[in-house]
Amino acid sequence: MFAALLVLFLAVVAADALLSAAVIYHLRQYTLPGWTAAKLVIPLYLILASLLLIVALAYFLRVPWADYPTPREFLSTAAP
Amino acid sequence: MIQLAPNETVRFVIRRHWFVYLGPVFVFLILFAVPPLIVRSGPRYLPLLSHPLVSPVVKFLLALYLLGFLAYVLLHWTKYYLDTWIITDQRLIDIEQHGLFHREISEFPLERVQNVTIEIPGFIATVLKFGNLKIQTASHGEFTITEVPNCYHAKELILKYSRVPRQTIPHEPEKKIMAG
Numbered sequence: 001m002f003a004a005l006l007v008l009f010l011a012v013v014a015a016d017a018l019l020s021a022a023v024i025y026h027l028r029q030y031t032l033p034g035w036t037a038a039k040l041v042i043p044l045y046l047i048l049a050s051l052l053l054i055v056a057l058a059y060f061l062r063v064p065w066a067d068y069p070t071p072r073e074f075l076s077t078a079a080p
Numbered sequence: 081m082i083q084l085a086p087n088e089t090v091r092f093v094i095r096r097h098w099f100v101y102l103g104p105v106f107v108f109l110i111l112f113a114v115p116p117l118i119v120r121s122g123p124r125y126l127p128l129l130s131h132p133l134v135s136p137v138v139k140f141l142l143a144l145y146l147l148g149f150l151a152y153v154l155l156h157w158t159k160y161y162l163d164t165w166i167i168t169d170q171r172l173i174d175i176e177q178h179g180l181f182h183r184e185i186s187e188f189p190l191e192r193v194q195n196v197t198i199e200i201p202g203f204i205a206t207v208l209k210f211g212n213l214k215i216q217t218a219s220h221g222e223f224t225i226t227e228v229p230n231c232y233h234a235k236e237l238i239l240k241y242s243r244v245p246r247q248t249i250p251h252e253p254e255k256k257i258m259a260g
């Protein structure tokens with residue numbers, strides 16, 4: 001359980017970081033100097049994304065990993 | 081990055097009218113609001129969601145979902161923001177942002193413009209004052225710009241600068257880029 005969710009967490013964070021970096025690169029590269037909206041949106045996005053990342057990490061750490069049955073325990077309880 | 085000529089000034093920057101994006105915004109609102117509502121009120125109908133072993137995992141997955149959703153919204157907004165038409169006093173630049181890595185830029189000099197037609201397609205376009213601009217040029221055929229807000233102003237500008245001889249256009253370096 002822990003390993004599966006850790007892999008999922010890392011995969012989502014990596015994909016999100018790549019996508020965010022690509023979008024921010026495009027916004028910085030292709031906006032003309034007088035276009036101000038992009039300059040506001042980029043820090044706003046980074047703040048919100050960081051908050052959500054911290055929330056996700058906090059919930060990940062609050063999961064009671066030790067209380068979950070191991071696959072062997074799960075199979076033994078599920079067997080008739 | 082668009083490079084302007086030394087004596088070129090941006091006169092108007094056009095993005096699609098906000099009305100066109102009402103549909104996607106409505107979908108975004110549903111995608112944003114529904115999963116947290118399910119997590120919040122779901123245990124009433126599905127008690128398993130409030131189980132101490134399940135609840136933290138569900139909340140963790142919800143936080144990951146919102147993180148991805150935020151990036152998706154930024155991606156869509158970027159497509160809207162970078163998809164523009166720029167009218168300078170010398171040319172019209174059409175930047176089409178199809179996707180993040182699919183960008184198409186075309187331009188033609190305004191002196192080649194022969195005719196500009198405005199089409200207001202329906203009641204909502206009439207009320208909200210947006211329409212389609214069809215620009216007939218001598219060399220590039222017909223250009224169509226859809227869902228243009230303030231289309232009468234855009235038409236006037238295009239016609240005005242298409243009829244002004246290049247040498248008589250005043251150079252205003254301090255107004256080089258119009259805010260967008």
